[in-house]
Structure formats: structure tokens, C-alpha cells
Amino acid sequence: MDPARAAEVARLLVGAVDLHCHSGPAAMPRILGHTQAFQEAEDAGFKALLYKDHYYVGMPHCAVLKDIYPDSKVELFSGVALNNASGGINPHAVDHAIKLGGKIVWMPTFAASNHIQAYAAKSFPKTAKPMLPPIPLTVLDANGELIDEAKQICDLIAEADIILAGGHLHVSELFVLFEEAKKRGVKKMMVNHPTYIIGCSDDDIRSLVGLGAYMEHSICMFVPSRAKQHEPSDLVHLMEVAGADRTILGSDLGLTQAPKPVDGFRMIVSNLLDLQVSEEDIRKITSANAARLLDLAA
Structure with a gap:
């Protein structure tokens, strides 16, 4: 990247x-x-960084880092992913995360039935040490209705006014979940990487946005990395489908054979500039929309 572009x-x-x-x-x-x-986020002037782990809450790490670096400007957050290690679709895990200051609840990711089915015939990156096989999880009962535990979790999220993220649930589950969540007062809903695992069509994205959801696209899938699935021009299309006001870029980086998170942001912003995306829209999808979900001044 030439110096002028790097500065921009x-x-x-x-x-x-x-x-x-x-x-x-x-x-x-x-x-x-x-x-x-x-x-690295602090050095780049980021407003906030939210740690995601599929198996544990990150709020204690945030608190320790802020104690060690009290003068840092970047805000640190985390939340809970409702996989088997957290007890699955477990209201107690959500309640605990909220009491620790969690800002987001991800529905099941690696333990989602949808994720497990998607990788039934192909390999998925392994943990460093073998773990127990996941117990498949869904938020729906045999009749396609939202289970009671998911309803209680929606109530907890609504009361705390934090983010409900879809995790790796299938789009068909997300419609049932988000419709009920909205009825129960959840104001912050987000779909993680709608084009990966989730199965969203353009029409699905429009409909989910109509329910009030944000689309979070993973930078790792648009820049050179082992997770790349799309070209930057595809991201421009997805922004047009949802609208810049409902689009968020999250790095989804830290994985091996890929850029570091801040570097991923640099790469995709440069790509978007090449594609004539306005500075206003770039700021919306890299800062303002996510800041709003965290109750931070944009």
C-alpha cells in the first residue's frame, strides 16, 4: 500500500x-x-474491540487489560457464545455474562446443528487439542417453535439492552428467533456472516433488515486468507442489499493463515476505496453502526 493510501x-x-x-x-x-x-487496536485509534471466543466469556480479560493499561482509549468488550461449553442455550450463562458486563450473546456457533450438518462431509479447522464432539443445538422445537430457554434468553437480552447475534443458526431459525425477540423487546439484533453457513439470500437479508437486524460481514472472507470466499466487489453488493446503515464489518480474524485483525481492516478499507465506496459509508460500516450497538458515541 503506497504511503498516501496508507495515510487515508x-x-x-x-x-x-x-x-x-x-x-x-x-x-x-x-x-x-x-x-x-x-x-494494535489502540495504536490504530480504534474506539472499541470486542473479543469473541466460541467457548468462554472474555469480560474478565477485558477487565484485567484495562487495569494494566488504565490510560488506554480503546474500549474492550466481550460476550457469551451459547455452545456446549456454556451449557448450550442456557439462560444462566446469559445472565452470568450480563452481570459480568457482557455486550453480546451469540447463539450456538460450532455446536449449532446447522454448522454440524454443513461440515458433515468436509473438514473444519480443529482445536489445538481434541475436544468432546459437540451436541447439536437448535433454538427450535420439533414443531418449529422457539424453545422456552431461547425465549427467556431474549427476555434477558431485552432487559439488559445488549446484542442478540445469530451465531451459526440457519436463516430459517433466525426468522423465528428474531421475530420473537423483537416482540419481547430486543432492540439490537445482528446476523453473523450471512453468506457463510447461515444461508441468506439477498431477499432474506432484506427481510431480516426489515425486522431490525444488522448484517455483520466477516472481513476474513473478503481479503486474502484461508477463509476467503468472496471478492471485495461482493461486499459492495451486500452493502447495497442491506444498506450501509444496517451493515457492519467485523474482522473475524485471529485465525491462522490470515491477517491480524487491524491489518484486515486496513486491507478491506483500501479495497472499498478502490471500489469508490464513500468515506461516509466506510465509517458507518467500520465504526458508527457497531458503536451504536455498544452504546458508544459514534
């Missing part, structure tokens, strides 16, 4: 928010730790 990208990333940072320690192999991810 650096300017646009001041105030950025990453809602999907996969630093370690983690059961999955990671290329950087929470401290390094925090320091």
Missing part, C-alpha cells in the same frame, strides 16, 4: 469498532493474543 486508510480507521476479534488464548489455534490485539 489510517485516517478512516480512527474510531473503528471490531465486534468479532478472535484473539487468544483459545482452544482454536490463534496468531495473536488478547493483549496484542488490544495494543
